[in-house]
Amino acid sequence: MFLLRNRYAMLAIAAAVLVGGVAYFRVYAGAVQESTPAAAMPAAAVDVAMVQSRRVTDWHDYSGRLQAIDEVVVRPLVSGTLTKVHFSDGSLVNKGDVLFTIDPRPYQAAVDHAKALVASAQASVAYTGSELARGKRLLENNAIAKRDYEEKRNASRGAIAELQAARASLESAELNLEHTSIVAPISGRVSRAEVTPGNVVTAGAGSAPLTSLVSVSRLYASFDVDEQSFLKFVNPARVSGAAHVPVYLGLANEENYPRTGKLASVDNTMDTSSGTIRVRAVFDNPDGTLVPGLYARIRLGGGAPHEAVLIDDRAIGTDQNKRFVVVVDESNKTAYREVELGVSRKGWSVVEAGLRAGERIVVNGLQRVRPGDVVAPRTVQAAEPPQLVASEAVQQPAQSADKS
Numbered sequence: 001m002f003l004l005r006n007r008y009a010m011l012a013i014a015a016a017v018l019v020g021g022v023a024y025f026r027v028y029a030g031a032v033q034e035s036t037p038a039a040a041m042p043a044a045a046v047d048v049a050m051v052q053s054r055r056v057t058d059w060h061d062y063s064g065r066l067q068a069i070d071e072v073v074v075r076p077l078v079s080g081t082l083t084k085v086h087f088s089d090g091s092l093v094n095k096g097d098v099l100f101t102i103d104p105r106p107y108q109a110a111v112d113h114a115k116a117l118v119a120s121a122q123a124s125v126a127y128t129g130s131e132l133a134r135g136k137r138l139l140e141n142n143a144i145a146k147r148d149y150e151e152k153r154n155a156s157r158g159a160i161a162e163l164q165a166a167r168a169s170l171e172s173a174e175l176n177l178e179h180t181s182i183v184a185p186i187s188g189r190v191s192r193a194e195v196t197p198g199n200v201v202t203a204g205a206g207s208a209p210l211t212s213l214v215s216v217s218r219l220y221a222s223f224d225v226d227e228q229s230f231l232k233f234v235n236p237a238r239v240s241g242a243a244h245v246p247v248y249l250g251l252a253n254e255e256n257y258p259r260t261g262k263l264a265s266v267d268n269t270m271d272t273s274s275g276t277i278r279v280r281a282v283f284d285n286p287d288g289t290l291v292p293g294l295y296a297r298i299r300l301g302g303g304a305p306h307e308a309v310l311i312d313d314r315a316i317g318t319d320q321n322k323r324f325v326v327v328v329d330e331s332n333k334t335a336y337r338e339v340e341l342g343v344s345r346k347g348w349s350v351v352e353a354g355l356r357a358g359e360r361i362v363v364n365g366l367q368r369v370r371p372g373d374v375v376a377p378r379t380v381q382a383a384e385p386p387q388l389v390a391s392e393a394v395q396q397p398a399q400s401a402d403k404s
Helices: 002-035 105-140 146-178 227-240
Strands: 044-050 052-068 071-074 080-085 098-102 181-183 188-190 211-214 218-226 247-251 259-266 276-284 295-312 317-319 322-328 334-345 348-353 360-364 375-379
Touching (some): 105 146, 218 295, 227 259, 227 295, 360 375
Parallel strands (some): 044 375
Antiparallel strands (some): 044 360, 052 218, 080 098, 098 181, 218 276, 247 259, 247 295, 259 276, 295 348
16 A cells, blocks of 8 residues: 555646656747747838939919900991991901991091082182282382281181182091091901991990901010019019020810920019019911910920939829838848929929939838838939920920010
């Protein structure tokens, strides 16, 4: 019995030793595992590109409307019956072309009457003049009273005045007769005829217009310039009169800005409600494509061409109201860099401050990296920045407004 108890005791001791050994091994293995460093995470693969520098001009885009340089509302200067319309609606006319004819017969009669009055006055002048000469000779011989001589002289002067009045009446009658033929005061495109033949028209500024006429050889493009742009380059050009501000025009259905012109005028007052000032540029229109009232896209050059850093907009991150890029150094380590951006065109932006040409920036995979990370950069060939921000943005403009 004693031996049996000893055997059980020895088995219990052996079991305890085995359990303790297993527990020790587990604790030791855990300690070894915890003391072994974790495997290093692989570096994030990102696309990087070299920051480029280009010679650019700061272009500013505006919206405006085309306006005719000369615009005339045609109204009759004499009353009468409209007898003929000499143009087709919407046609081009030259200065001096006849547009309408008003019945000239009453005015021709007035001219004939005025001519008769002139002839009568001329006869009276001749008669009173001869009487005055005869009276002067008689007065020298004391054969006529001085009172009679004065009467002859007054009669001669009255006849001369009547002749002048008759001639003035004739000139007025001839002018009214001339106004029965309504001619184009300028060259341009005429609108439709608002009054058809057979209708009676009346003269005066308040009368119904017959048609309208606009010049088309050159047109204005009016647009509003913000205060900062005005102070930066429009006002210096306006004050000096020597600096040339390049200005280009594109219609709604045209690509880029194929027409070039020049600034014609700057308004005399800044609009305080909008913070803008009205500017007007002039453009040639030899082919008649430009029509007053059309929507116009205006591009205004700000200053001389200069060197600037350009980056792809894909590389730009946003942090609240800040803009930043991720720069990759020679050790492939990333760094946060805040930048100040300028003009943006076609997915490219000008960097005013914060970045230098030749540095590498992340252009794809920006969301996978944090400042201080080591990355696996893949250098990609940066696309050519668009010429819309370059000084040669408009090559060989189709039309020029610098011609006289």
